Amino acid sequence: MALALNIGKCSLLGNYRENNEDSIEVKQFPDITVSVVADGMGGQAAGEIASKKAIDIIPRELRKHLASHLNGDGVKGVIKRSIVQANEEIMSMGALDKDMRNMGTTVVMTLWRKSGEMFVTGVGDSRVYLVRNHKIEQLTVDHSLAQALVEANTISAAEAKDHRFKNVLWKYLGSKEVGEGPDVLAVTLQAGDRFLLCSDGLTGVVNDEKLLEYVDGQTDMQVCAEGLGQLALDSGSRDNVSCVMMEVIEA
Numbered sequence: 001m002a003l004a005l006n007i008g009k010c011s012l013l014g015n016y017r018e019n020n021e022d023s024i025e026v027k028q029f030p031d032i033t034v035s036v037v038a039d040g041m042g043g044q045a046a047g048e049i050a051s052k053k054a055i056d057i058i059p060r061e062l063r064k065h066l067a068s069h070l071n072g073d074g075v076k077g078v079i080k081r082s083i084v085q086a087n088e089e090i091m092s093m094g095a096l097d098k099d100m101r102n103m104g105t106t107v108v109m110t111l112w113r114k115s116g117e118m119f120v121t122g123v124g125d126s127r128v129y130l131v132r133n134h135k136i137e138q139l140t141v142d143h144s145l146a147q148a149l150v151e152a153n154t155i156s157a158a159e160a161k162d163h164r165f166k167n168v169l170w171k172y173l174g175s176k177e178v179g180e181g182p183d184v185l186a187v188t189l190q191a192g193d194r195f196l197l198c199s200d201g202l203t204g205v206v207n208d209e210k211l212l213e214y215v216d217g218q219t220d221m222q223v224c225a226e227g228l229g230q231l232a233l234d235s236g237s238r239d240n241v242s243c244v245m246m247e248v249i250e251a
Helices: 046-065 072-096 145-151 208-216 220-236
Strands: 004-012 021-027 032-041 104-114 117-123 127-132 136-139 185-188 194-198 240-251
Touching: 004 032, 004 104, 004 220, 021 046, 032 046, 032 194, 032 240, 046 104, 072 104, 072 117, 072 185, 072 194, 104 127, 104 194, 117 127, 117 145, 127 208, 136 194, 136 208, 185 220, 194 208, 220 240
Parallel strands: none
Antiparallel strands: 004 240, 021 032, 032 104, 104 117, 117 185, 127 136, 127 194, 194 240
């Protein structure tokens, strides 16, 4: 069964920020579709620059190195290297300019191949979710100190949601901790699957249950993306809010 994607995207300044440090990109090539959401940090214009570098470099590197004959492991390797390349270029910019010394960005991305798989990865605390059969699953892991405490069995997952370290990141693009790149997950697709990529301007105020309820109730992915952005603002988000919504359909 041939599959295709319906895609919607939205990025909002929000009610409290002077500039939008989030960046989003959807690049459609003949055989692949790459979607990226990045949430910059670093003060002044540095965060905005870092997030824009991420959404430029990653699709560029994927387009350059991704060959149609590669198997799943080969694709994962190219994705990891694209993340590492983005990290190295952001770190180099920070080293050359004192105004950008502390800049960084989260990033989540998906790569869809027409052969029927979705590859998912991320660094930082932006997230990718899968909504399937009226259930929602977070596919990425937050690289926050709070999540690290959960993994060390120091606090519970419930405690992490309101922990003072929930927004303190230990790994992001612009940090040495990226190392050889993040884990990449391959998802075998079904018609009806919906993927949500988003910054924490959305997930910081809208919990998974509300995300599921909203996404399940929509039929148009652009309307869904814009509605999620507005839902975040209506829920009191004090951040920029960005998301990409994708629905898998029969071609």
